[in-house]
Amino acid sequence: MRKISCLICLGLLLCVAQAQDAAEPEVQASSEPAADSPPKKASVLGVDSILVTVYAADGKKESTKQGKLDEALLKATALRSGQYVEVSFTPLLDGAPAKPQQAMLAAASKAHPGLTAYAVAKAQKGGSHVASLGTAAIEKQLGSLGGELALSLLLGDPAAPLGVSGSIGSLLLPEAATGSAAPKPKLLTAGHQPVNNFKPNIAHIFRTPDKRAPAVVSLAFTGLALAPLALLVLYLGALGVNFAGFPSGTAGLWALLFHGGIAALLGLYALFWLRLDLASTLPAALGLGAFTALTGYKALSALSAQRAAEAKVAAVAVKKAN
Numbered sequence: 001m002r003k004i005s006c007l008i009c010l011g012l013l014l015c016v017a018q019a020q021d022a023a024e025p026e027v028q029a030s031s032e033p034a035a036d037s038p039p040k041k042a043s044v045l046g047v048d049s050i051l052v053t054v055y056a057a058d059g060k061k062e063s064t065k066q067g068k069l070d071e072a073l074l075k076a077t078a079l080r081s082g083q084y085v086e087v088s089f090t091p092l093l094d095g096a097p098a099k100p101q102q103a104m105l106a107a108a109s110k111a112h113p114g115l116t117a118y119a120v121a122k123a124q125k126g127g128s129h130v131a132s133l134g135t136a137a138i139e140k141q142l143g144s145l146g147g148e149l150a151l152s153l154l155l156g157d158p159a160a161p162l163g164v165s166g167s168i169g170s171l172l173l174p175e176a177a178t179g180s181a182a183p184k185p186k187l188l189t190a191g192h193q194p195v196n197n198f199k200p201n202i203a204h205i206f207r208t209p210d211k212r213a214p215a216v217v218s219l220a221f222t223g224l225a226l227a228p229l230a231l232l233v234l235y236l237g238a239l240g241v242n243f244a245g246f247p248s249g250t251a252g253l254w255a256l257l258f259h260g261g262i263a264a265l266l267g268l269y270a271l272f273w274l275r276l277d278l279a280s281t282l283p284a285a286l287g288l289g290a291f292t293a294l295t296g297y298k299a300l301s302a303l304s305a306q307r308a309a310e311a312k313v314a315a316v317a318v319k320k321a322n
Helices: 002-035 135-142 215-239 249-274 278-321
Strands: 045-047 050-055 061-067 074-078 084-089 091-093 102-109 116-120 129-134 147-156 164-173
Touching: 045 147, 045 164, 050 074, 050 164, 084 135, 084 147, 102 129, 116 129, 116 135, 129 135, 249 278
Parallel strands: 074 164
Antiparallel strands: 045 091, 050 061, 050 084, 084 129, 102 116, 102 147, 147 164
């Protein structure tokens, strides 16, 4: 029996080993096509023909040139005050018109490396883009800077691994006036150029608070405010307080609640005077006022009903006596 059991176990082990050997080639065969699959083709970003137009200060066209990127369409073109350059082009992604994430015109100073003025291109109907850059925009970003500026077009998009950067030509700005009375050119470094359009921080300045009145004046006005209450207490003392006339029964309970509401209102006023603000005092005052009005109405109603019952009892007694 032992021999038969050993033979059966040996046969099972051989079957398992053969099944594993047969499955391994299938795995390798299925993984080979995935390794040999061609990589996805990357998109290519480009630009169509470029149209460069120079405008005068009054908006009239002075010159127009059309060509390809990296062609010297502008050769040290003089740009006087008020003039501007407009560049029209159509970005292409895999040969089709597209709207790249970044499209701008850059004017870099040749005399001062690192100083560059930018103009963002705006998309138009039909896929074309237009970017304009004038003397006012250059002066706003770089200051009163003269000399030659290298004009280039910059394009970028996440779909294309490589961007586009090509020259269009150069502009020539008039040099700043010289002389003892002439202002010095204001050259801004690249870190101070407002190309990020961050809003400036606003610092609020408050005036110095007025000097408070002396403590004697505050105490005097406090006394004047409490004077009517003091006069009321004196008047009630002169009249005499008769606790025997306080109502009993239901009317007495409502009367106690009514006077408790008045005391709570007076305590709330004291807290408002000492530590509370108006926003936290008003809700509590409204609640206590409604409670006091309700209990006062109930007290008067119960007192009236009690007096009516007493008058009825007295009338019945008089009739019996007669």
